[in-house]
Amino acid sequence: MSYETALRDEVHQRLDRIGQAGIMVGIPSYNNAGTIGHVVQQAAQGMVEHFPDLKPVLMNSDGGSPDGTMDVVRNTEALAGVEVVAGQYQGLPGKGSAFRAIFEAAEMLGVKACVVVDSDLRSVTPDWIRRLAGPIVHEGYDYVTPFYSRHKYDGTITNNIAYPMTRALYGVDVRQPIGGDFGFSGKLAKAYAGKDVWETNVARFGIDIWMTTTAINEGFRMAQTYLGAKIHDAKDPAAHLGPMFRQVVGSLFMLMTTYAERWQRVEEVQQAPILGEKLVAEPEPVNVTLSALIDKFKAGFEENADLWQQAMNDANFDAVAELAGLSQDAYGFPVDLWARVVFDFAVAYNHGIEGLTPDEMLDSMTGLYYGRTAGFVKTTWDMTTAQAEEVVNAQAKAFMRLKPYLVGRWNERP
Ligand SMILES: Nc1nc2c(ncn2[C@@H]2O[C@H](COP(=O)(O)OP(=O)(O)OP(=O)(O)O)[C@@H](O)[C@H]2O)c(=O)[nH]1
Ligand SMILES: [Mg+2]
Known part of the structure; x- marks a missing residue:
């Protein structure tokens, strides 16, 4: 069954009542009750502290977690002035469908900037919101990717495929094309929401590579931003990464047909500018066998x-x-x-x-x-x-x- 929208009626109505907003943080989740409370607090504080002139909305887009993830979001304190929407998306189960609901919400609310952060993050701070949204609000960028210090064995799909392929195919050196934490403009959110890819791997873990590849190829202004260490529930590549690999690489390959005319002509590489003050941080080791x-x-x-x-x-x-x-x-x-x-x-x-x-x-x-x-x-x-x-x-x-x-x-x- 295909869906016209990822927004369920009750979420749509809730957004209607909110009406308009200036900045939004979207958090996808599935069974993250143990970690999402911290992410909600930091993100809300980041919007209030760093963008006092923009009306803030925080949206949790959940996959129907049985562990009470959405209740944790609703019960998290310290959100004075921040509208909180916690709702389940509809569509193929996966992170991409969760993002589709966030894009649609960003479009409905007419936000200037939207930030997405993962719900298993432990290193997120209010400053991350400034670093991800600032270039969009103040400098006219449309898409901001994270630039982390990651342990050498974290991000093996990134390092061995997503990064070298994106750089060689499209000629843009963007070190974390599938980092998971991004900032994008309202204009780009609208462009994403209007695409018909929600029956593919893009609805799952293909979403990140698709967002980056689309932004590059459709002429959106992009930059990278220093975020320091990404500390999250990382996975041993030998044990857990199989399905993610298929979804990311399937999307990356599929996009090669979409943009075949463009990538075949690219011979030079340009680095997307890295903005902000450098953050020095020691990443947590990831074990591999x-x-x-x-x-x-x-x-x-x-x-x-x-x-x-x-x-x-x-x-x-x-x-x-x-x-x-x-x-x-x-x-x-x-x-x-x-x-x-x-x-x-x-x-x-x-x-x-x-x-x-x-x-x-x-x-x-x-x-x-x-x-x-x-x-x-x-x-x-x-x-x-x-x-x-x-x-x-x-x-x-x-x-x-x-x-x-x-x-x-x-x-x-x-
Ligand atoms: N709504 C929803 N969110 C999901 C689903 N799968 C993953 N997510 C969220 O997407 C984000 C990233 O998922 P992770 O499993 O942490 O994957 P990752 O950090 O990109 O991958 P690793 O680097 O391998 O750890 C988290 O916020 C998850 O809760 C899903 O099926 N539905
Ligand atoms: Mg993670």
């Missing part, structure tokens, strides 16, 4: 070798097959090979492989992502976060350097 990652890669090879062979060119497949035979000591996953593998799958996803659904392709690619993550972990094991950052940067450059390979394969349709 190297042996588990390598095992998952090898299991993926056992299970999907045929499919990998169909998706990849022969030389790439042979190189990957060789890696699957290595011991942990000898293991490594070269950056150039990884870039070509991602490009092979991007082409296979968009042009199709007979007898395979796009989701099956992404499922099988997860094993390769574990393989590259293991390679990254091995290379950076003894490195500081700053040194690991250089590895991420070099990898992004490799994607750009090898882009002609992608363009060539993209255009050799059967």
Whole structure:
């Protein structure tokens, strides 16, 4: 069933009664009763303290949490002057649908700026709201992405795919394209709300990459903003990231068809300006299990070798097959090979492989992502976060350097 709107009647009526607002913070949630109270307090305080001239609204867009998340929001104190809306969205279950309701609400209220922050954040402060909304309210930007200090093993989908692909495809260096905490203008919220993507992975964890890619390609002014450390309920990449990988990468690949004319012409990279005073912060360590990652890669090879062979060119497949035979000591996953593998799958996803659904392709690619993550972990094991950052940067450059390979394969349709 498809929905015309993500706003349920009761939420719509509540927004109608509020009428108009100047600034809004939207918080998506699903079972975050333990952490959302803090986020609500900080966000509300941030609006009141830093934007006293704008009428503030805080909206929690929940996925029907059985743990009482919305009650926590409604009962949180210290919100003098802030209108609080806690409601369930309708549509496909997922973070993207929750955001769709927030976009629609921002449009209805005619806000100048909207900020979204995750409900599992522990490092959010009122100052985050200033840093995310300030460039929109005062400097005419439409889209602001977070620039965090993250631990080297937090954000492995970002570092190994979302960041290098966004930079190489669209020529914009935006370090956290799927960071989850963003600021955007009312104008951009309206543009997002008007799109027809809510039956796709964009309704789930594809939302972040879609927001960033859309903002870049539809000419919205964008910037990054220093936020310090992102401390949240981070996940071990070996244990929890499979579905998120499919949804993010599926959306990223899908968008390559939408914007094919544009990315094929891009040869230069420009950094989106990083605004604000730098925040120095020590991120919390994220644990990874190297042996588990390598095992998952090898299991993926056992299970999907045929499919990998169909998706990849022969030389790439042979190189990957060789890696699957290595011991942990000898293991490594070269950056150039990884870039070509991602490009092979991007082409296979968009042009199709007979007898395979796009989701099956992404499922099988997860094993390769574990393989590259293991390679990254091995290379950076003894490195500081700053040194690991250089590895991420070099990898992004490799994607750009090898882009002609992608363009060539993209255009050799059967
Ligand atoms: N409404 C709603 N919100 C969701 C859903 N899934 C996730 N969210 C929210 O989206 C935000 C991000 O989700 P997380 O699970 O923290 O994911 P993440 O931090 O991007 O991912 P990691 O970096 O892997 O930890 C949180 O505020 C979640 O509560 C959902 O199905 N419905
Ligand atoms: Mg999180």
